[in-house]
Amino acid sequence: MVSSWARRPEAGRTEAVAVLMPVTVMLAIGLWGLDRGGMWRDEAVTFQVARRSVPQIWQLLHSVDAVHGLYYLLMHVVLTPHPGEVALRLPSVCGAAATAGLVAAMGVRLCRPRVGLWAGLLYAVTPMTGHFAQEGRSYALVAAGVAGATLLLVRALRTGGWWAYGGTVAVTCLLHEFAVLVLLAHAGTLALARVPRRMWWRWGCAAGAALLVLLPLALVSQGQSAQVAWLPMPGFGSADRLLRAFAGPRQLVFVPYLVLIALALRSPLARRGELTLRAVALPLMVVPPAVLMTVSRFWPLYDERYVLYALAGAPLLAAAGAERLVAMVPRLALSSLSGVLTGVLAIALVFVWQLPLLRKDRIPDRRPDNLAVVSAVAGRELRPGDPVLFLPSLVRRSALAYPNGFRGVRDIALREPGPVSGTLYGQETNPGELRRRLDRLDRVWVVAEPFALRPAWYPGSATERLKLAVVGEEFVPREEVARRGVTLRLYVRRSAPGGGDASIYAHRAAP
Incomplete structure (x- = not known):
């Protein structure tokens, strides 16, 4: 319940500060090092798909990535004026900042301004939040949508407005369909609050409408x-x-965080129909990850990014626990300002302690790969007219994201580029035609994923199998440049001058 303190004349100004300060901090953390000098593979997909025309995006979604369709259309609008890495990641920064503010607003609405301030700041300084704030993918926006829907649920249970709630849930689920699990969390909130039957009916109508909107996407993505x-x-x-990602991976942060959550969960049981912070935050934090992990024991679908939005519940509980702790200290309890400053100082120490993690996360090598570096290596090694074979075809993503390094080379296996064929990486030619093209070559550069060069790899595609067979039987490696996540290898035909049967080649690590 909103305390009597929050109804003082100056409450509006105090509540605004409690919400805007986490937004400002999150913006600063998100913008710090945003242009880190390279996209990784998932971001590259967003970048190259969003720059296609709307009909080309629509054609692609019929065969792949339907779950990200709305996000790609949004990013098409964002990237059309000025495509670049900063523009690619800026919506995620804004989404993370909005989520921090919405988390703070929930704390204000359900408890008091200082609880909202602490919760919003805790959300902003969590390394997991900072990581996804700088990803050119939909997850930070989904988290903002879920936080907004949860705040609208709180409002709807008190004053109505169910269709705004249902519409927000529907749009959020269209950004990523696994956000639908938040409906189970909200059902948990209604159960913990022991709301009357009419509230269940109204919520059910709004949730059902959102599910109807999501149904076509669910059928296609299946x-x-x-x-x-x-x-x-x-x-x-x-x-x-x-759990460590939610609370903070450093032990000196993780343990106190859990203690504060435990304090919040020890609060007395609310009266029937009373909506408390615990009833909102606990299901939000626990239910979506628990359900997705349980389902994934039989049908693996779980990844932590798919439940990033559940993180919002953790700082709310920790802030509520901190409020109980402050109430136990008479000196702090009597001075509202002292309590606020003590909490803010503690969060500042949490930020400083986890600052090395945030700094490392802004290094490009912290991602699985860096396609800008791959393109730079290709630009140093390849010359216009050089034949190139991508193994497997998805390695072509580096050339699509950063084409300058591959400018002028001949893509031997490509039949139709991605925008024309309605695929992510282009449609490759059939094995017979690829064989004829390779027969005319005395040398070819292979750009490969490391796993594709291991003897145990057996691709499902006939074209990929032909690449392996011809290169392995009729060519020998002469030069190799390795970079984490990709290998460039020059092959020379055995019968060509300098060929022969030897397979000794110069190996160099890319800088």
């Missing part, structure tokens, strides 16, 4: 489920890593 076939089955380690 046919594209092979895209997540790489996801492993989660175990206890997955739950532990997610």
Whole structure:
């Protein structure tokens, strides 16, 4: 419930400060090092798809990535005026800042301004938040949508406005369909608050409308489920890593954070129909990850980025626990300002302690790969007219994201580029035609994922198998440049001058 303190004349100004300060801090953290000098593979997909025309994006979604369709259309609008890495990531920064403000607003609405301030600041300084604030993907925007929907749920339970709630849930689920799990969290909130039956009915109508909007996307994406076939089955380690990501991976932050959450959960049971911070935050933090992990024991779908939005519940609980702790100290409890400053100082220390993690996260090598470096290496090694074979075809993403390094080379296997064929990386030619093209070559550069050069790899595509067979049987490697995530290898035909049967080649690590 909103305390009597919050109804003083100066309450509006205080509440505004409690909301705007976390927004400002999150913006500063998100903008820090935003142009880190290279996109990684997932960001590169966003970048190259969003720069296609709307009909080309629509054509692509029929075969792949339907789950990201609305996000790609949004990014098409963002990137059309000035495509670049900063523009690519800026919506995520804004989404993270909005989420920090919405988390603070929930704390203000459900408890008091200082609880909202602490919760918003805790959200802003969490390394997981900072990481996804700088990703050119939809997850930070989804988190903002879920936080907004949760705040609208609080408002709807008190004053109405259910269609605004349902519309926000629907749009958020269209940004990423796994956001639908927030409906289960909200059902948990209604159960903990023990709301009357009429509230369940109104919520059910709004939730049902959102599900109807989501249904077509769910049916289409079901046919594209092979895209997540790489996801492993989660175990206890997955739950532990997610909890540490929510609370902060450093032990000196993690343990006190859990203590504060435990204090919040020890609060007395609310009266029937009373909406408390615990009833909102606990299901939000626990239900979506728990449900997705449980389902993933049978059908692996879990990844921590898919439940980033559940992070909003953790700082709310920790801030509520801090409020109880402050109430136990008479000197702090009597002085509102002293309590606020003590909490802000503690969060500042949390930020300083985790600052090395935030700094490391802004280094390009912290991502799985850096396609800008791959393109730079290609630009040093390849010459106009050089034949290039991408193995497998998805390695072509580096050439699509940063084409300058591959300018003028001949893509031997490509039949139709991605925008024309309605695919992410282009449509490759059939094995017969590829064989004829390779027969005319005495040398070819192979740009490969490291796993593709291992003997145990057996691709499902006939074209990929032909690449391996011809290069392995009729060519020998003569030069190699390795970079984390990709290998460039020059092959020379055995019968060509300088060929022969030897497979000794010069190996160089890319700078």
